[in-house]
Amino acid sequence: GENVEQHPSTLSVQEGDSAVIKCTYSDSASNYFPWYKQELGKGPQLIIDIRSNVGEKKDQRIAVTLNKTAKHFSLHITETQPEDSAVYFCAASPDSWGKLQFGAGTQVVVTP
Amino acid sequence: ETGVTQSPTHLIKTRGQQVTLRCSSQSGHNTVSWYQQALGQGPQFIFQYYREEENGRGNFPPRFSGLQFPNYSSELNVNALELDDSALYLCASSRTGVGNEQFFGPGTRLTVL
Numbered sequence: 001g002e003n004v005e006q007h008p009s010t011l012s013v014q015e016g017d018s019a020v021i022k023c024t025y026s027d028s029a030s031n032y033f034p035w036y037k038q039e040l041g042k043g044p045q046l047i048i049d050i051r052s053n054v055g056e057k058k059d060q061r062i063a064v065t066l067n068k069t070a071k072h073f074s075l076h077i078t079e080t081q082p083e084d085s086a087v088y089f090c091a092a093s094p095d096s097w098g099k100l101q102f103g104a105g106t107q108v109v110v111t112p
Numbered sequence: 113e114t115g116v117t118q119s120p121t122h123l124i125k126t127r128g129q130q131v132t133l134r135c136s137s138q139s140g141h142n143t144v145s146w147y148q149q150a151l152g153q154g155p156q157f158i159f160q161y162y163r164e165e166e167n168g169r170g171n172f173p174p175r176f177s178g179l180q181f182p183n184y185s186s187e188l189n190v191n192a193l194e195l196d197d198s199a200l201y202l203c204a205s206s207r208t209g210v211g212n213e214q215f216f217g218p219g220t221r222l223t224v225l
Contacts, residue, residue, distance in 0.1 A: 004154075006154075032212040034212075034213070034214070036216075041218075042218055042219075043116075043202055043216035043217050043218045043219050044155065044202070044216045045216070046213060046214070046215060046216075049212075049213065089154050089155070091154075093212055096212060097143070097160060097162075097167060097168065097208070097212070098143075098145070098206050098212030098213070098214050099145065099157050099160055099168050099170075100145075100147075100155070100157060100214065101157065102154030102155050102156070103154055104153060104154050105152075105153070105154050
């Protein structure tokens, strides 16, 4: 089955700096890669996703890149703000039903 | 548009007991997936329901079972609770045929003593 690894486990950045989180996956059949943000006491919130036929996608301060050959994808947050502080999860899905295999998460702390 | 809702918010049970968790899917969504999230870990896929039938299952024993109703709401049942079942249980809904996007509810925090 699919295995997703996520790094780093914690990331501390100064407000205004960029944050990068990297994930690798094992199943070459995976074709859908979402990113979720989870705040304390809440469920994961979908922030951006990318499909296997696209190499990069951007939404305001957030961007995701995908390298299918190397089986890795990354989340980039620019101009970080304190409200970006949360746990971020990458995930991969090998079918059209969206059954997700998650990474272990990255705790992002943005200090003013 | 109403989001995914789950009940109850918190639950405390003892080993060996049974528990039922409930989920109402987002308006217009016909597929429901359940995930278990242990403290400090990523969510793990339990199973998915589509058209009231189980549509795929993760690495969870048969004492984890589910139901989906005609209005697309769903239940997760866990029998013979074990201490390791303590976790946040998340429900996610999606609309088949319109991409894979899954939207999560706030979860039910289950504590097994």
